[in-house]
Amino acid sequence: MLAYHYSKSKLTTIMNKKKQSYTDSIYYQIKLASRYMKIFATQLFEEVKAEISFEEFIALDVVNDNKSMCQRDLAKLLMKDRANTGRIADGLKTKGYIEINISLKGNRPIKEIVLTEKGKKTVLSLKNKLEPMVKSMEKDLGDTGMEELSASLKKCINVLKEQIKNQI
């Protein structure tokens, strides 16, 4: 009888005395999803005998999609530090997927990264290999499901972004 004074969600809160454990948390699920996606892509790249790693592919794709990228901008998008981004760029240059041109951003000299023809071809071809997985996930979640997931993740990201210092 007394229960009627409480909303359903408040009741659940009261009853949930046991604190939620890590493996039940959203963080765990996000990390698991992230990990599985990486494992999936890595294994797919092995199967199709891709000449570059998944991480290298991501770098190429980001460069392909953004005009006039310097290493620091790339680092931000790749979520890596400048040191390792530079190393990835060196590797891709050596293998002929990108060119590095000394250019200007404002007045500052930067190393502008540009895809070669080989780089463009490779990124397109590998993107097609990943397509079935993207499609099957879209199919499972539906259009609205994808948008809701994206919106929820954005909220998580924003809550966190405000509270961390993350300079690259």
Add this chain to the structure above:
Amino acid sequence: MLAYHYSKSKLTTIMNKKKQSYTDSIYYQIKLASRYMKIFATQLFEEVKAEISFEEFIALDVVNDNKSMCQRDLAKLLMKDRANTGRIADGLKTKGYIEINISLKGNRPIKEIVLTEKGKKTVLSLKNKLEPMVKSMEKDLGDTGMEELSASLKKCINVLKEQIKNQI
């Protein structure tokens, strides 16, 4: 006029000739959220001068929540390999947060991990420090939002799990 023969989603597909780039993808958002959570927790642990790292805390929390864990079981939940899980366990034992008891699982001898009092106290205290972030995320997403996010992530995870080989 011809357009009426197509459903809305089919039309969008036809019109979206430009392939979605990595930084717009769900994978990117998941990875970003995962990264920010880790950075947040790591920085929080530094601020409160926690004696253990975030990864060590997770290990303690998982052990605390599961009865009779061997290293391999722990590895599966931590998403690490056995080698590194063993190393983490060694560190936690040396620092007095866990005890390692030789025990049996079926007939097999295992190293059962058990929290010490110090371990229990530490995990509880750090959990309380993380609580405000959990609450603020729950507040931002709402009860239903949290459940929807969880459900969506589960779908992603299941789609991927079927397609990867991931033995630990």
Add this chain to the structure above:
DNA sequence: ATAATATTGTTGTAAATGCAACAAGTTTAA
């Protein structure tokens, strides 16, 4: 003007991580 700060990239180093090989035992299948 000049000092402090910021941007851009590099190098070195330590830590984290994954992988493969190994050892010792158990289970399963032929």
Add this chain to the structure above:
DNA sequence: TTAAACTTGTTGCATTTACAACAATATTAT
């Protein structure tokens, strides 16, 4: 019973990653 396969944990090594320090230049503030 015996061989093959699996479980559990360890060791060693290569790769990835983060972080700090540095150099060179540009911007900002005093």
